[in-house]
Amino acid sequence: MMNNFNEIQKMSKDSMDMAMESFGSMSKGFQAIAAEVADYQKKSFEEGTAAVEKLVASKSIDTAFEAQADYVKTSYEGFVGEMTKIGEMVTDLSKDAYKPYEGMIGKFGK
Structure with missing residues (x-):
């Protein structure tokens, strides 16, 4: 009976450790994403x-249209590039948050 209690207690501690590690990874990932978005917003505003x-x-309507077209093109390309980068960051965040649980899932699969 005492042996089972110790096993349950160890499993509980291990689960808490994994949850905290996962939470730490998620926290770091969200901070990195927030910093990236803030940098992009600043650059976009500038x-x-x-x-x-x-x-x-x-001086002319032609140069005004050209300036506007250049801005739209560079803004679109910058936006697509930034969303791709943030998408990769979210994927990495998901992988890092899942890592602590890989070992436990392997144990249950057996």
């Missing part, structure tokens, strides 16, 4: 401000 200045300084 590029938008520069584009408006360029648009206002345009």
Whole structure:
């Protein structure tokens, strides 16, 4: 009876350790994603401000359209690149959060 209690207690401790490790990985991942989004927002704002200045300084309608087209193109490419990067970060976060549980799932599979 006492042996079973010790096993249950050890399993409980192991489960808590895995949960804390997983939580730590998730916390670090979310912080990295938040920092990446903040950096992108800052860069996007700066590029938008520069584009408006360029648009206002345009001497003709053709240069204004060209400035706007350039901004739209670079904004779209930047957005797609950033979303790809964040998607990869989320995938890595999921993998890191799952790692502590791999050993336990293997035990139950046997």
